[in-house]
Amino acid sequence: MSFRAAVITFPGSNCDRDMAVAIEQVSGSAPLRVWHGDAELPDRIDFIALPGGFSYGDYLRSGAMAANSPIMRSVKAAADRGVPVLGVCNGFQVLTEAGLLPGALMRNASQHFICRTVPLKVENAQSLFTSDYDVGETIHIPVAHHDGNYFADDEALDRIEGEGRVAFRYAENCNGSRRDIAGVLNAAGNVLGMMPHPERAIEPAHGGTDGRKLFEAAIKALA
Amino acid sequence: MKIRVLVSLKPGVLDPQGRAVHHALEGLGFESVEDVRIGRTVELDVADGTSDEALDEMCRKLLANTVIENYRIEKVG
Numbered sequence: 001m002s003f004r005a006a007v008i009t010f011p012g013s014n015c016d017r018d019m020a021v022a023i024e025q026v027s028g029s030a031p032l033r034v035w036h037g038d039a040e041l042p043d044r045i046d047f048i049a050l051p052g053g054f055s056y057g058d059y060l061r062s063g064a065m066a067a068n069s070p071i072m073r074s075v076k077a078a079a080d081r082g083v084p085v086l087g088v089c090n091g092f093q094v095l096t097e098a099g100l101l102p103g104a105l106m107r108n109a110s111q112h113f114i115c116r117t118v119p120l121k122v123e124n125a126q127s128l129f130t131s132d133y134d135v136g137e138t139i140h141i142p143v144a145h146h147d148g149n150y151f152a153d154d155e156a157l158d159r160i161e162g163e164g165r166v167a168f169r170y171a172e173n174c175n176g177s178r179r180d181i182a183g184v185l186n187a188a189g190n191v192l193g194m195m196p197h198p199e200r201a202i203e204p205a206h207g208g209t210d211g212r213k214l215f216e217a218a219i220k221a222l223a
Numbered sequence: 224m225k226i227r228v229l230v231s232l233k234p235g236v237l238d239p240q241g242r243a244v245h246h247a248l249e250g251l252g253f254e255s256v257e258d259v260r261i262g263r264t265v266e267l268d269v270a271d272g273t274s275d276e277a278l279d280e281m282c283r284k285l286l287a288n289t290v291i292e293n294y295r296i297e298k299v300g
Contacts, residue, residue: 061288068285097288104290111239151236151291176237 003219005031005047008075010066015052015089015197022199023049026215036069046222047084048075050091052144052197062105062147063093072098084128084218085191089145092183092193101184101193102160103152108145109176115144117208119171120182120196124164127185128221129192132213138171139210141196148195150177150184160184167192224271226278227297230287231262262292 005023009016016033024030031049032042041048056065066072072094079085079100087095095101108114117140122133133139152160157179160166168183175195183194198211232238238260245259265286269278278296287294 060285064285064288096290102290104288106236106291107239109237109239111243149237149239153290176239 002029003027003046003222004029004042004044005049006034006041006045007031007049007051008034008036008071009051010036010053010055010069010090010094012055012057013051013053013090015199018197019049019051019088019199022202022211023047023215025202026212027219034071036066036071039070039074041071041074041078045078045083047086047218048078050075050085050087050094051199052089052091055090055094058147061093061097063090063095063097066090066094067097067099076100079186079191082188082190084221086129086214086218087191087193088197088199089143089148089195092195093147095191095193100191101186102156103150103181103184105147105195106149106151106176107147108149108174113144113146114148114174115142116174117142117201118174118196120168121171123166123169124185126164127167127189127192129185129214129218130167131221132217139168140201140208141198141211142200142207143174143196145175145195148175148177150175150181150195152178157181163187165189168194168196224269224273225299226267226269226273227299228265228267228278228282228286229262229295229297230265230282230292231294232260233291233293236291 125135165185169180198214201208201211241259282294
């Protein structure tokens with residue numbers, strides 16, 4: 001059975017094609033491309049990806065407008081049913097603004113846009129997205145963001161950590177994120193938001209392939 | 224009815240932009256500045272009779288992110 005993924009495109013998304021290509025390379029099936037203005041996702045979706053970019057020009061706050069797009073109601077309903085949802089970069093910002101993940105992404109502490117490959121430490125290797133990694137393993141994944149500084153209050157951070165919901169931490173904190181958090185899971189473990197771009201580390205020509213296992217794990221989890 | 228919504232970062236939330244501006248003010252010789260916090264003003268023109276509850280809901284649902292921001296609603300006329 002083919003892997004039926006959906007990649008959502010918002011006005012201003014710019015990593016949607018990269019995400020679609022990565023999913024097709026790893027799964028062998030081209031994902032469905034879904035426009036933000038659609039009210040419903042296609043039927044029988046196995047995996048939803050919210051790509052990076054600058055949805056709505058980052059108006060108001062990064063991800064704030066996209067979080068209220070018509071399609072997000074359907075994405076929330078799918079997430080509640082347990083469909084895996086991956087938000088990368090702006091997609092992570094959209095998931096926090098939509099209330100599907102805790103916390104918020106603020107301007108990088110340095111005020112600079114960061115675009116480079118960073119080392120990440122795998123914190124949770126049991127989720128459907130991370131089960132092909134080892135706990136404590138260091139992987140290298142590119143980041144490219146201005147607003148990647150993860151914030152949640154102490155109580156929320158303690159809860160997230162206590163529940164094992166930190167998927168990845170920065171081995172070197174590049175943006176000021178609290179407790180070095182680079183990727184967070186929801187309570188049920190089927191929604192992952194992360195600032196680094198696993199879809200940009202799929203084939204050797206990308207300079208690294210450490211992102212590939214994330215998609216492989218998600219595909220395996222479905223099978 | 225004109226409404227002004229003032230959105231500010233919660234105390235304790237790091238404001239890198241405010242810090243950079245603080246630094247720039249010091250560079251201009253304004254040494255008395257002790258802290259700078261940057262927020263946002265949203266001006267709304269709403270129908271007369273729009274309820275306080277509706278205005279509050281607008282802030283909570285979109286205009287402010289209550290994870291990191293506080294908001295204040297002012298009626299300006």
